[in-house]
Each structure stands twice: as C-alpha cells, then as structure tokens.
Amino acid sequence: MYDIAVIGAGPAGASAAIFAAKAGKKTVVIDSDKGVTKRAWFENYYGILEIDGPTLVERGIEQLKKFGAEYVRDEAVNARAVDGGIEIETAGGSTYRAKHVILATGFSVEIGEKLGVKTKDGTEPRVKTIYDVDAAGRTNIPGVWAAGTAAGVSVHGVITAGDGAKVAINVISELNGSRYVDHDVKK
Numbered sequence: 453m454y455d456i457a458v459i460g461a462g463p464a465g466a467s468a469a470i471f472a473a474k475a476g477k478k479t480v481v482i483d484s485d486k487g488v489t490k491r492a493w494f495e496n497y498y499g500i501l502e503i504d505g506p507t508l509v510e511r512g513i514e515q516l517k518k519f520g521a522e523y524v525r526d527e528a529v530n531a532r533a534v535d536g537g538i539e540i541e542t543a544g545g546s547t548y549r550a551k552h553v554i555l556a557t558g559f560s561v562e563i564g565e566k567l568g569v570k571t572k573d574g575t576e577p578r579v580k581t582i583y584d585v586d587a588a589g590r591t592n593i594p595g596v597w598a599a600g601t602a603a604g605v606s607v608h609g610v611i612t613a614g615d616g617a618k619v620a621i622n623v624i625s626e627l628n629g630s631r632y633v634d635h636d637v638k639k
Contacts, residue, residue, distance in 0.1 A: 454478045456623055457540055457550035458521075459528045459563060462487040463609045464600025464616035465556030466512030471620035471634060472554075473521035477627065480548055481516060482540060484527035487558050489609060497610045508609065524548075531567045538567070538595055552623045555583060555591075555598040556616055564602070569593050576607050589619035597623055 456472045458465045461483035472479040492505035500508075513523055526542040533539075537551045540563075555564050561571050561581050569591045570584040583598035585591055591598055599605075599619040600612035624632040 453537060454480045454548060454550035455627060456480075456552050456554060456620070457482065457538070457548055458554045458556055459483075459540070460487065460556035460558060460600070460602075461485075461513055461516070461523065462489040462509060462556065462558055462600065463512065463613035464558075464602075464619075465554070466509070466516050467613040467616035468554045468556060468599055468620035468623075469516040469521045470512070470519055471617050472624060473516060473519035474634060475620075475624045475632060477624060479516075479521040480524060480550065481513075481521055482524045482526055482528045482542060482548065483513075485525055486527075489558075492609065494609055496608070528563050531563055533567065533593065533595075550595075551627070552595045552597060554589070554616070554619055554623065555596065555602055556600045556612075557598075557602045559601060561602055564591065564596070564598065567593055567596055569596055569598070572604075575604055576601065579607065588622040589615070590622075 455477035458481045469481045489505045526544040530541040538553045540548045574582045582604040589597045599616040605615045
C-alpha cells in the first residue's frame with residue numbers, strides 16, 4: 453500500500469508527488485500523458501525564463517523520480533474506497549492502493565466522480581466541472597484530495613504547481629499528525 457497516490461503528472465500532480473516523496477512518503481504517480489500542459493509555452497513561470505510544456509512535464513517527472521516517487525504511465529480508469537484507503541485501477545490492468553489520493557486531473561473529473569467526489573461548475577474559461585474541495589484540498593470522500601485546475605484554481609501552470617504542493621503538504625501533515633514543513637537549505 454502506498455501512502456499517497458497522485459493521478460496526473462502535470463504541474464499540480466508532479467509538485468504534489470515531489471513534496472510527498474521528498475517527505476519520505478511511499479508515493480506513486482499514475483499519468484495518462486494526455487494533459488494540456490504538453491501544449492503550453494511558459495514565459496511566466498517563476499525561475500524559468502522560458503520553457504515548452506513537454507519539457508516542463510518531463511522535468512517534473514524526472515524530479516519526482518529523483519525523490520523516490522514511482523511513475524506509472526497508464527490511465528486511471530476506476531477507483532473505489534477500500535479498507536484503509538483507495539484502490540485505483542488502470543487501463544493497463546494494474547491496481548494500486550493508497551491511504552490518500554490526490555486528484556490532479558486537469559480538465560477531467562471523471563475518475564473522481566467514479567469515487568463519488570462531489571463536483572461543481574468550473575470557474576475558469578473552458579473548465580466545465582471541478583471537484584468541490586475545502587481550502588486544504590479535501591473532497592467529501594475521506595482520503596481523497598484534489599489539486600490544480602481540477603480543484604478550481606487558475607489554469608496557469610505556476611499556480612497549479614503551487615496548489616499541488618499545498619495539497620501535498622496538507623496530506624503529509626495529516627499522515628504525520630503534525631504540520632509538515634519542507635525547507636531546502638543550501639549546503
């Protein structure tokens with residue numbers, strides 16, 4: 453059983469996985485490789501002069517792997533609550549179980565709806581439906597969280613990345629039983 457499963461490896465999902473794995477949580481990222489970030493161009497992303505979407509996604513995946521997250525290129529097609537967590541089934545026939553799941557599914561809420569996650573109308577242009585989450589990123593289903601565009605934040609990559617990090621910090625804090633802080637220090 454994983455501590456945290458992240459569905460989606462765009463800026464929100466990759467950021468969540470980076471923080472989770474760096475915190476020592478057993479983390480898996482399930483990514484269909486169909487996200488809209490791959491069609492983007494960034495000149496407004498803090499710390500990066502310019503980068504294309506495919507390169508940004510590739511670097512995010514490299515970074516989450518660096519910290520020990522498992523990356524699975526497959527589509528999550530079903531999910532259900534099981535004793536002690538959530539079980540995710542993929543199109544490739546694999547099954548993953550985790551205590552917590554972070555839905556970083558961009559414009560799609562289909563997998564969350566299969567879990568019974570409440571949704572509401574989207575607030576961003578072209579984003580029809582989003583997960584109904586609290587300020588921490590919790591959904592109505594215990595152990596299921598959402599981050600990024602799917603959780604109603606602005607579609608801008610730097611904002612969704614920050615939201616993924618925020619939600620991961622909240623999940624890690626819940627798992628630890630106390631507030632988790634991750635500050636890198638120059639060596």
